[in-house]
């Protein structure tokens with residue numbers, strides 16, 4: 001807990017509240033020590049002598065580039081390709097079933113909180129390999145609050161560690177090339193994903209209704225009232241009967257009436273018709 | 284409990300791999316080269332082989348071919364685990380029948396995810 005001691009309580013609170021205001025993410029007390037570790041590179045880059053100096057500058061301007069950067073490095077962006085294999089099997093099955101229902105309309109999928117792109121690119125690989133039953137490959141919209149994470153997703157460039165975590169080797173050689181010791185997704189893969197910046201706690205969802213929304217491991221550190229609000233927002237972006245996928249250990253139960261546990265797909269939640277329709281009508 | 288045979292001429296690497304595999308609930312066996320590994324597989328096939336590329340006596344690739352030709356009934360899954368990280372090596376390994384490929388250095392999560400992919404974890 002060295003970090004926690006080194007940062008004064010007030011400074012910690014300021015940084016914590018900046019993060020929460022901007023993203024809804026609360027820093028749990030037992031993770032507070034990470035603040036200092038995470039901010040070290042920012043200090044170095046900006047030639048600031050101490051965290052107190054950084055906080056001083058932040059107090060001067062809580063918006064702007066420095067605040068953006070601080071928020072960015074404090075976000076937990078851990079992810080991997082095909083994170084939770086069972087979920088991807090179910091996504092494939094659910095998408096196939098839905099496509100059969102909706103006929104020739106193009107299926108729409110939203111990866112909300114997509115981090116550095118592994119989640120939407122995994123979906124893109126999945127559907128590139130699974131063309132049968134789909135008149136067109138599903139549209140994949142991927143959003144995150146972090147501009148830096150999105151930039152990495154768009155570049156589709158990964159370290160050796162990132163590329164081999166969760167990604168089967170056959171897919172790796174099929175969809176990626178090596179460039180200077182890193183792994184770069186082929187343009188025809190990245191092109192299948194639309195990356196956009198969006199803050200789940202503040203911005204409107206991407207336009208139109210989605211059939212499937214993945215919002216995994218994003219709301220873990222939201223307060224309960226905020227989770228309710230975000231579920232409302234997700235409900236407004238999904239068609240009645242659409243499916244919401246949360247991370248392992250996340251649930252809608254007790255937090256919203258817009259979604260109920262799916263019977264067909266474990267850990268998936270179905271958008272209840274009327275509520276979603278009402279919200280849609282309300283704008 | 285699943286069994287993993289760790290094949291590497293470096294004792295240190297075998298130790299690191301053993302440690303990770305034991306935390307993943309594997310029973311671990313070791314071999315220092317491909318020849319030893321082949322004997323071990325023919326005697327009692329493990330569920331999975333973690334295979335280095337460059338080794339004395341018999342290389343990883345030679346082991347893989349020999350295993351294929353051995354007529355062994357329950358062929359173990361084979362996961363290459365090597366510092367040969369070029370695309371050409373990886374393709375060659377897949378062609379020779381490797382089921383997965385781990386580039387060194389690796390961590391616990393990576394190894395665990397690869398073992399899941401081949402269906403032994």
Ligand SMILES: C[S@@+](CC[C@H](N)C(=O)[O-])C[C@H]1O[C@@H](n2cnc3c(N)ncnc32)[C@H](O)[C@@H]1O
Pocket residue numbers: 022023024025075076077078079080083112113114115116119143144145146149198199200201215216217218247
């Ligand atoms: C732990 S990652 C999960 C990534 C991926 N969904 C997965 O499960 O592997 C959480 C992501 O949510 C993003 N995030 C956090 N708060 C957000 C918000 N208010 N709006 C949009 N994205 C947010 C973070 O930037 C981070 O990339």
